[in-house]
Amino acid sequence: MLAAALILTAADLALKTLAEHQLTSTPGPRLLGLIELRLTYNTGMAFSLGAALPHGIIVAGTGLLTAAVAAYTWRTAPTTPLAGRIGQAGVLGGALANLIDRGRDGKVTDYLHTGWWPTFNLADAVIVCGAALLVLTTVRQPAPTPDKDPARWT
Template sequence: MSDTATEYSTRTPRLRSVFVSAVVALAAVALFVEPVARRELSDGRTVDFGLLQLKLAYNSGVAFSMGDQQPMWIVLTVTAVITAGIGVYAWRTAPSSSLAAMIGLSLMFAGAAANVIDRAVDGKVTDYFHTGWWPTFNLADTYITCGVVLLLAALLRESTQEPPNESSS
């Protein structure tokens, strides 16, 4: 077996296990925090940390409440399909992805999956981070945003690197 084939056969399962492990851990944390936020903030109080406050809100739409007038099953179906697409893309591109790109995809998929699960259970997403100048969001939304930034940075870095020199035999 060539060195490239050996690297491919050992690297792919490792990156896929990083992806799965990160998704499970991150989604579990996000899903654990949501009922705590609902319980602790349900009386309408706000916890002020200066630039960031904890304040309970619900979003029946998607980002920035887009689609909040649509039936829940439509929003749930569309977000679940997009989430599945991210997962399939991450799984299929693992052999050629950098670790940074896989972590970015893990963050995106974990955040999207946590929001889909929250929406499936409650019919809406629980938000609790409030700035006053930006729509209220949650930990899963933070994962998605950080994942997009990390993935874009990884792809930009990869695109500026010179391709490896392949010697012809």
Template structure:
């Protein structure tokens, strides 16, 4: 443990295991939804009121940025970012369970979009609102996890009720 770690090694290991399981679960849910969308939605959108299930493919990243770049470049870039998030989540787990879980949700979404893109150079999208570009559940995980990380960064470190006191306290 480093001087900045505030939890026992056992608690940190449990948080890392839970965060890993959360990331895998988030990725699995989105990969399943993408498989369902590919099998069910081609040419046949489903209206759910404000939300429409519509199959689309995005060769770029958010808002189709970089859609003219070679697929290998986008994969390498997003792969590096995904790896960095994974390392950051791993290192954050001993200090904050909440931040580790928020980062795990981001990691699950980023990893599933990366895996989807690696298959054919594009990401499968299936959620459409009519006023926003078509997106997928992984994008929801990334945005919600990012908002949680931002919200957690605003809290006072002394008010972190979800933390276990250090062994020296």
């Protein structure tokens, strides 16, 4: 799971660098079917919430949230089904990529635009898909049965 999260992190950071280079060398949006490449920067959190807050607070909050995701993933991975672990890797990889990107210059590079949704990046898409997969896995997983051994209650 950690390897998958790190691969997703590296892929996102590479694509952000490529998009930034390509879209600043020849400005203007580029249409790719249903998705348009458009360079924007997000100084806030999701949907630019908190953009007026100081950079340090945003980075610290993002760092704490990423650490919480990592701790949850570490703790629950042994009992999580494969699909859930894939979702956890996506959420962790995307969160880590956005944290690293934000830590470099105080903003997250976004480059994918649909016209009906705020501009986003690969990490954002992986976080959303990973969270959806994790929720679906959790909903489909049977509830744990209570331990019937009275010796464990003491």
